[in-house]
Amino acid sequence: MSNLPTVAFVCVHNSCRSQIAEALGKQLAADTFTSYSAGTQLKDHINPDAVRLMQQIHQLDLPATQRPKLIDELPPIDIVITMGCDVECPTLNCRYREDWGLDDPTGQSDDVFADTIATIEAKILELKSQIENHKLPF
Secondary structure: OOOOOEEEEEEOOOOOHHHHHHHHHHHHHOOOOEEEEEEOOOOOOOOHHHHHHHHHHHOOOHHHHOOOOEHHHOOOOOEEEEOOOOOOOOOOOOOEEEEOOOOOOOOOOHHHHHHHHHHHHHHHHHHHHHHHOOOOOO
């Protein structure tokens, strides 16, 4: 069992932004925190544009390692990051909570998706730095 803090990226459907964040967290910060994602409602698949562009940009195959999940499937969580969809998670206890305020790129152009992916990547790296530099309660 790891002593790393657990981070849950939460969005309504757990099909796009939160899935991207989970994958990038695993790729860029696995040595600093354990990444999960979940939603408050369930879609039956990850957004195809997110899958395609994460494969193109980061060579990550999201459906190979991830699937949409509800928040009640999560283990105990230290940090909750909401994506910007005004998600309230009153039953999801955590030690720190933050909202990244990201617009949903679903139905938008590839450029909008790529910008969202780049923003999430930067925020993952910032979160990693904050944890490593003890700027969060861990």
